Amino acid sequence: FCAHMQVGGFYAVEPKADCPHVEEMSFSEKFDDFTLDAAEAFLKNPCEFCDVNDENWICLDCGILGCSRYKNSHMVEHNNESKHAVAISLSDLSSWCYNCEAYIISPKIRPVHSMLYLAKFGELPRSALTPVEVPQASSNSPYPPPTPIHNDLPEDINNPNATGHLKKESIQEYQDEEEVLDAKIEELAQLIKSASKIVTFTGAGISTSANIPDYRGPNGVWTKRDRGLEFDSKELNIANAQPTFTHMAIKSIGDSFPDKEHHVVSTNVDGLHVRSGLSKETLSELHGNVYTEQCILCNKVEVRDFIVIPEGKPEIDTASLEGKDYNRTRLSHATGRCCECGGYFCDTIINFGEDLPPKEIQMAVQKAVAADLSLVLGTSMGVAPANQLPSMARQNGGKLVIANLQKTPFDSQCAIRLWGTTDVVFTKLAAVLGLTI
Secondary structure, eight states: OOEEEEETTEEEEEOBSOOHHHHHOOOOGGGTTOOHHHHHHHHHSOOSSSSOOSSEEEETTTOOEEEOTTTTOHHHHHHHHHOOOEEEETTTOOEEETTTTEEEOOTTTHHHHHHHHHHHHSSOOGGGOOOOOSOOOOTTOSSOOOEEOOSSOOOOOOOTTOOSOOSHHHHOOEEOOHHHHHHHHHHHHHHHHHOSEEEEEEOGGGSGGGTOOOSSSTTOHHHHHHTTOOOOGGGOOGGGOOOOHHHHHHHHHHHHOTTSEEEEEEOOOSOHHHHTTOOGGGEEETTOOTTEEEETTTOOEEEOSSOOOOSSOOOOOGGGGTTOOOOGGGGGGEEEEEOTTSOEEEEOOOOTTSOOOHHHHHHHHHHHHHOSEEEEESOOOOSTTGGGSHHHHHHTTOEEEEEOSSOOTTGGGOSEEEOSOHHHHHHHHHHHHTOOO
C-alpha cells in the first residue's frame, strides 16, 4: 500500500516505511565497505545486460546493475529470475520493492543511499540531515537542567553576514552539578563498553585548554568578529599548542579497546589529533590541517613540522599548469613550495563555501552510518555538513552522546547529554574506564 498526497498541485508518492522484505534481505558484499569511488562507478557504468547508461537500478541483494522497465527492463527481468526484491534507482535514488510493488524507505538502505547521493550531488541527502533550529534541551532527561555559567554575555546582534551565534541564549554556556555529571559518566562508560563501532566527532572546544580559542563561545573568534570586537591574534598560537587531556583520552579509547572500531572525525585544523598519535587511517580531518599540504597535480601529501600557510601570497606561474588537470579552486591555497612532479603544494584548509575533501567526507560518512555510538565533543554543531554526520548513527539505531558547554540543535536526540568542558568529562571518564593517558 502506498499513500498518495497532493503537493503543490501534483501527486507525490509517500514511500512505504514498513516493507518486510528489506529486513529479510542480505546486502551484497559490494556494499560492505561502500566507498565514494564505488558509488561513482555505479553512476557511470551501463546496464550489465545492454549499453543503457541512464535510468539504471542497482539490486541491493546482489549488486547487479540493470536498466529500468522504461528502457529494456533488465532489472525487472532480474527480479523475476532471482526473486531479489529491493533495488535503488540511480536516476532519483528512490528505492523500490518488487514484492510490495511500492517505493520504500528504511534505515537499512540509508548508508548506500547516502553514499550514492554524495557521489551524484556532492553533498549529503536532505533526508539524512536534521533541521538546525533554536536549541532546546531534551525534556525526557531524568537529570536536572544544567546551570548557566555566565552573567555577562555579548549583546544580541542582527548581522546577516555573521558566522557565529546571534543571540545571548545561544552563546550562554552551562555545566552539570558534579554529582549529576558523575552519574552521566557512569552511563557513558557503559555505552562505550557495549559499543562495537564508535565514532568521535570533535570541534574547537577540545582545544581551548591548549590556549587555542573556540569560535562561538563568549570570547570566541567569530563571536567577537561578528560584533566588531577586536580579536588579539596573539591569543592564537597553534604552533606551540600541545594535545589536551581530551586528545590523549580519545587516543587511549582506541588503544584500550582494540576489539572496537574507533574512528575520529574532526573539524579542527590545529593538527593536535595527529600529534596525539592518531593514525591517518583512524582520523578524518574535514576542514584540513595547518601542517599538511597537498600537490595540486599528483595529489602527493606532505605532513610538515611547521605550519604550511605562508604569511604572504606566493607567486604562481599559471603558464606551467596549462593543459594539465588540476583543481583550480585550490590554487589560491598555494604554499609557495613545489612538488617534484612540477605541481604546486597547497594547504588543505577548507574555508566557507569550499568543497570538503572527497576522501575525508567519504570515510566520515562510511563510519558515521555504521556506528552504534556517536560521541560529539566540544562543538555547538552549527556548521553543515559536518554537524549532520553524528545523527546518522542514531537514525540507524545507534546512540548519540554530546559533551559541550553550549546547547546544540541535536540535544533532544541524545541518549546522554553532558554539560561541561571536555577535559573535565574525560578526566572522570578515564578514571571509570581505567584508561592510561
